[in-house]
Amino acid sequence: MTPDNQAKITTRDRIIDATASLIPELGWGGVTSRRVADRAGVKPGVLHYHVASMDELLRLAAVRRIRRFFKDRVDGLFILEDPGNAIEELFQGLSSVDSQNPDFRLLAESLVAANRDQELRVELVDSLAELRRTLIDLFRARGVASPGPLGVTVVAAIDGFLLQRMLDPDLDPAPLVEALRSLASPVSRSSRETGEEITHSQG
C-alpha cells in the first residue's frame, strides 16, 4: 500500500466515524454532508471521493458501529470456561453501558431507517447472523446440549434487553441470565444426569 492509499483510507475512516457519531445527535435524517465534513475536518467536496452517496455513508457508518458494538461485547467471552458465566458476563456488559449511550440511539435510528432502506436491512440481518454464529460456536465449543436454539435465543434476548434498557435504565438482567443459564447446561438433562465436565475444542 502506498502512503497515498494509506492517507485515503484514513480520511474515509474519519468520515465514516464522524457520520456514526452524528446519527445519534441529529437523527438519521438530520445528518448532512456539510455536518459530516465539519466533524471529520475535511472540505465538503471531499466526501464524494470516498462514498457514492449520503445513503451509502449512513449505512456504512451505522453497520460498522453496530458490528463493533457487538464484537466488543462478545470477544472477551471466549476466555470463559463455563457457558453460563459467558451469558452472565455478556448481559452484565450490556447493563454497564449507559442507557444514554449514543450507540443505543444509533441502533434505534438504524432500525427506523431500515424500514426505508433495503440494503441497510440486509446489512443489519448479516450482522445479527454473525453474532448468532459467534455465540453458537462458543456454546458448541463448551459442549452445550442445544447450541443452535440457545444462540438464537441469546441474540433475541440481547436485542430485546437492549430495547427495554433504552426505556428503563434500571432494568435488571438477573432473571434473564438465570433462565438462559439453565439452557446453557453443558449436558442434556434428559439423556445425562451426571453433570460431568465436558471437554471443549476451543479456548
Place this chain on the structure above:
Amino acid sequence: MTPDNQAKITTRDRIIDATASLIPELGWGGVTSRRVADRAGVKPGVLHYHVASMDELLRLAAVRRIRRFFKDRVDGLFILEDPGNAIEELFQGLSSVDSQNPDFRLLAESLVAANRDQELRVELVDSLAELRRTLIDLFRARGVASPGPLGVTVVAAIDGFLLQRMLDPDLDPAPLVEALRSLASPVSRSSRETGEEITHSQG
C-alpha cells in the same frame, strides 16, 4: 354517561386512532394536528378540546396501540393447557404478522421518540411490565418451575424477535420456541421427575 359525554369520548377515540395510524405513515415528527384532524374527520380546532398537546396525543396513541398489539397476542393463550404450546402459539402469532405491518413501524418510531420523551418512556416501560405480569401469571398457573425468569425471558425474546423480524421477514421462530419451550417444563426436573399433570388456578 350522558349522550353528550358519549359523543365526546367517541371523537377523542377517533382522534387517537387517526394519530396511531399516521405515525407509521409519516414518522413521529411528521404527524401534525392538521393531518390528524383530516384523518379523523374533525375540524383542526376541535383537537385541543380533547388533548393538551400534540406530544400528549402522540404518546396516548402510540401506547394505546402497542398495548392492544400485545394484548391481542396474549389473551388467546390462556385457553392452552401446556405452557410450551402457549409459547409456540405466541411466536407463531408474531410470525404471522406481516413484517410491513404498520404496528411494527409504530413500535420502532416509539422507541426513537422515547429517547426524547420521558413520559413516553415511562408508559412503554409500564406496558412491558404488564406484558411480563400477564405471562408470569400464565406460567405460574400452569405450574412452570421458574415462572418469573421465564416470563422476563419470553418478553425479552418477543421484543428481540419483533426487532429482528422487522429486518428479516423470513425469520424462523422455531429455534427460539424450542429453547423457550424447554424452560416451560411444568415440573422442576431436578426435584420432580414424574411429569404429572399440574393443576392450574386460571382458565
